[in-house]
Amino acid sequence: MPLAKIGENNELQMHKLLRRRGKDMFEQEISGDSIGRKFYIQEKGKEDVEAPHINFTAQNLQMMPELRILKLDNVKVSGKFEGAFASLRWLCWRRCPLDFSAENFVLTELVILDLSWCKLTEDWRGWSDIKMEKLKVLNLTGCSDLLLTPDFSGYKDLEILILERCSHLVKLDPSIGNLKRLVSLNLKFCSQLNRLPVELGCTTALKELFIDGTSVRQIPISIGNLKQLEILSGLKCFALTHLPSSICYLAALSDLSLDGAKISELPSSLGELLKLRRLSLRDCRYLKKLPYSIGEMGSLEELDISATSISELPDSIRNLKSLVVLRMDSSFIRTFPGEIGTLNMLEELHASWCRSLKGAIPGDIDGLHRLRSLTLGHSSISSLPPQIFTISGLHTLDLIQCNEIEELPKLPPSLICLRVSSKRMKAIPLLEDMKELEELCLSDGDLKARMIGEQSFPISFPKLRKLELSLSQVIKLKFVLTDIPPLERLKTLTPPGLSCRDVSELPNKLLAFKLYHSAVEEIEGLEGLEALKRLDISNCKIQNLNGIGQITSLRSLILSECDDLSLPDLSNLKSLKVLEIIRCKMISQIEGLEKLTSLEKLNISECPAEKSVQIQDELKRVMARFPVT
Numbered sequence: 001m002p003l004a005k006i007g008e009n010n011e012l013q014m015h016k017l018l019r020r021r022g023k024d025m026f027e028q029e030i031s032g033d034s035i036g037r038k039f040y041i042q043e044k045g046k047e048d049v050e051a052p053h054i055n056f057t058a059q060n061l062q063m064m065p066e067l068r069i070l071k072l073d074n075v076k077v078s079g080k081f082e083g084a085f086a087s088l089r090w091l092c093w094r095r096c097p098l099d100f101s102a103e104n105f106v107l108t109e110l111v112i113l114d115l116s117w118c119k120l121t122e123d124w125r126g127w128s129d130i131k132m133e134k135l136k137v138l139n140l141t142g143c144s145d146l147l148l149t150p151d152f153s154g155y156k157d158l159e160i161l162i163l164e165r166c167s168h169l170v171k172l173d174p175s176i177g178n179l180k181r182l183v184s185l186n187l188k189f190c191s192q193l194n195r196l197p198v199e200l201g202c203t204t205a206l207k208e209l210f211i212d213g214t215s216v217r218q219i220p221i222s223i224g225n226l227k228q229l230e231i232l233s234g235l236k237c238f239a240l241t242h243l244p245s246s247i248c249y250l251a252a253l254s255d256l257s258l259d260g261a262k263i264s265e266l267p268s269s270l271g272e273l274l275k276l277r278r279l280s281l282r283d284c285r286y287l288k289k290l291p292y293s294i295g296e297m298g299s300l301e302e303l304d305i306s307a308t309s310i311s312e313l314p315d316s317i318r319n320l321k322s323l324v325v326l327r328m329d330s331s332f333i334r335t336f337p338g339e340i341g342t343l344n345m346l347e348e349l350h351a352s353w354c355r356s357l358k359g360a361i362p363g364d365i366d367g368l369h370r371l372r373s374l375t376l377g378h379s380s381i382s383s384l385p386p387q388i389f390t391i392s393g394l395h396t397l398d399l400i401q402c403n404e405i406e407e408l409p410k411l412p413p414s415l416i417c418l419r420v421s422s423k424r425m426k427a428i429p430l431l432e433d434m435k436e437l438e439e440l441c442l443s444d445g446d447l448k449a450r451m452i453g454e455q456s457f458p459i460s461f462p463k464l465r466k467l468e469l470s471l472s473q474v475i476k477l478k479f480v481l482t483d484i485p486p487l488e489r490l491k492t493l494t495p496p497g498l499s500c501r502d503v504s505e506l507p508n509k510l511l512a513f514k515l516y517h518s519a520v521e522e523i524e525g526l527e528g529l530e531a532l533k534r535l536d537i538s539n540c541k542i543q544n545l546n547g548i549g550q551i552t553s554l555r556s557l558i559l560s561e562c563d564d565l566s567l568p569d570l571s572n573l574k575s576l577k578v579l580e581i582i583r584c585k586m587i588s589q590i591e592g593l594e595k596l597t598s599l600e601k602l603n604i605s606e607c608p609a610e611k612s613v614q615i616q617d618e619l620k621r622v623m624a625r626f627p628v629t
Contacts, residue, residue, distance in 0.1 A: 100125040116141035177202035189213035201225040224249035248272040271296035295319035341367025443470035
C-alpha cells in the first residue's frame with residue numbers, strides 16, 4: 001500500500017500510519033525528546049555525530065498487513081512482531097543498531113535482506129533471531145565491522161550473497177558450504193580476506209565468484225567441484241600466486257579474469273576449459289608464457305596478455321578459430337604469431353607499446369577478413385604487407401611512433417582512423433579514395449631532415465573531423481574544395497610541424513585550427529572560416545594573420561612563440577572570450593583590444609605589449625567583469 005498518493009481532486013492523500021508517525025514525531029520534538037538527526041559544529045569544523053536510532057514497534061504496522069517492501073534507515077525495532085510482516089518480501093535496513101531486542105521477528109516470506117553499510121558483527125543477535133527461511137538475497141555491502149561471516153546454516157535457499165567492501169572481513173564461515181543453491185558470491189574489495197574456505201567447493205550451484213581486490217593467495221583445489229561456475233573474476237587480486245590444476249574441471253567457465261595477479265605459471269590443463277570465451281591476464285607481470293594447450297580453447301573469443309612478460313605465443317594459437325580480440329599491449333612479444341591469417345574471426349589486434357615487436361607484418365594478414373582495428377603504435381615494426389589493402393573492413397590503423405617504417409603500401413579505403421608517424425618515413429603515403437576517413441594523423445617528427453624540393457599534400461576527405469600533420473617534407477597544403485558540402489563535416493585541423501608556405505583554401509565550417517612547430521609563413525583564406533571558434537598557433541614562422549578580424553565567431557585566440565608575427569585590427573571579434581599572446585617578440589600593441597566586450601581571459605606575457613598602458617587598462621576591465629573568487 002502506498003504511503004502517499006494523488007486523490008480524485010488532485011489532492012495529496014497521506015496514509016494513516018504516516019500521519020500518525022508524523023504527529024508522534026512532532027509531539028516528541030515539542031517535549032524536547034528529539035529523534036531526528038543531530039549535527040554539532042565543533043571548533044575545528046562541522047562534523048556529523050551519529051544520530052540516535054528511531055524506535056519502531058509492531059503497533060506502527062497494525063494498519064499495513066499487506067506490506068511487501070520496507071525500507072528503514074537508522075531505526076531500532078522493539079516489541080513483539082508476531083504476524084506483523086506476514087507478506088514482507090524485501091527489507092532494506094540501513095544503519096541498523098547492534099542491539100536487537102525485537103521478539104517473534106518472523107519474516108516467513110522475506111526474499112531480499114539488504115543490511116549494507118551497517119556496523120554489524122558476527123555476534124549480532126539478528127542472525128539467529130530473525131527467521132527468514134525463504135531468503136534468496138543477502139546484501140552486506142560495506143559492513144566494515146564484520147570480521148567473520150555469520151552462520152549461514154539457516155539460509156538454505158540463499159542464491160546471492162554480497163559481501164563487497166567488507167574491508168575487515170578475514171574469514172568466511174565454513175557453513176557457506178551449506179548454501180547448495182548459491183549462484184553468486186561477491187567478495188570484491190574485501191581487502192583483508194586472504195583465503196577461501198575448502199567448503200566453498202560444496203556450493204555446487206555457484207555460477208559467479210568475484211574475488212577482485214582481495215588478498216587471496218591461492219584458490220582451493222575444491223574449486224574444481226563447481227561444475228556450473230561461469231565467471232571467475234580476480235581483478236587486482238595482487239596476492240594471488242597460484243591456480244590449482246583442478247581449474248580444468250570448471251566445464252561451464254566462460255570468463256576468467258586474473259588481471260594484476262602474481263601468478264608466474266598457468267596449469268598445463270588450462271586448455272580443457274572448452275567453453276571459455278574470455279581470458280584476461282593483463283598486468284600479470286610474472287607470467288612468461290602461455291601453456292601450449294591454449295590452442296584447444298575452441299570457444300575463446302578474447303585473449304588479453306597486455307603488460308605481461310610473455311615474449312612469444314605458442315604455435316597452437318593458430319587454432320583459436322573463434323578469437324575475435326587479441327590484446328598484447330606493453331608486452332614483450334617479439335614477433336607476430338605464426339600463420340596469423342588463420343584467425344579468420346579476428347576483429348581487433350592490439351600490440352601498442354610492444355618495444356620488442358620487430359620486423360615486417362606477415363603477408364598472410366590478408367586472411368583476417370573481419371579485422372576492424374590494428375593498433376601497433378610505439379612498436380618497432382618495419383613494414384606492412386601490400387596485402388593489407390584487401391582487408392576491406394579495416395576501420396582503425398594506428399602506427400604512431402613506429403619509427404622503423406620507411407614507407408606504407410596502399411591502404412584500404414574503409415579506414416576511419418589513420419595514425420602514422422615515423423622518423424624514417426621516406427615519402428608521404430598515398431591516401432586515395434578514403435571517403436570514410438574521419439581522423440588523420442601524419443608525422444615524420446624531424447623538421448631538420450626535410451627533403452629538398454617541394455611537395456604538395458592535397459586534402460579531400462569528405463568526412464574528416466580531425467587532422468594532425470607534422471610533415472617536414474611538405475611545403476604546400478591544399479584543401480580540395482571540389483565537394484564543398486561534405487567538407488563542412490571537418491571539425492578540427494591540427495597540423496603540428498607542417499612546412500607549407502601556402503594554405504590557400506580551407507573548409508569554411510572548421511571549428512578549431514591548431515598549428516604547432518610549423519614553417520608556415522602565411523595563411524590565405526582565414527576570412528572564409530565563418531564558423532571558426534578556436535585558433536591556436538605555436539612556435540611557427542608565420543608573419544601575419546590577415547583575415548582573422550573577419551572571423552566574428554572566434555572565441556579563443558592563443559598565440560605563442562611566433563617571433564615574426566604581427567596582428568591586424570581585432571575590433572570585430574565581439575565573441576572572443578580568451579586571448580593569450582606569449583613570447584611573440586613583434587607584438588607591441590593590439591589594435592581593437594578595447595572593443596572586445598566579451599573577453600573573459602586575457603594573458604599577455606613576455607612580449608613588448610605586456611607592459612603597455614593599453615594592456616594594463618584592459619586587464620583591469622576584464623578583472624572587474626570577472627573578479628577572481
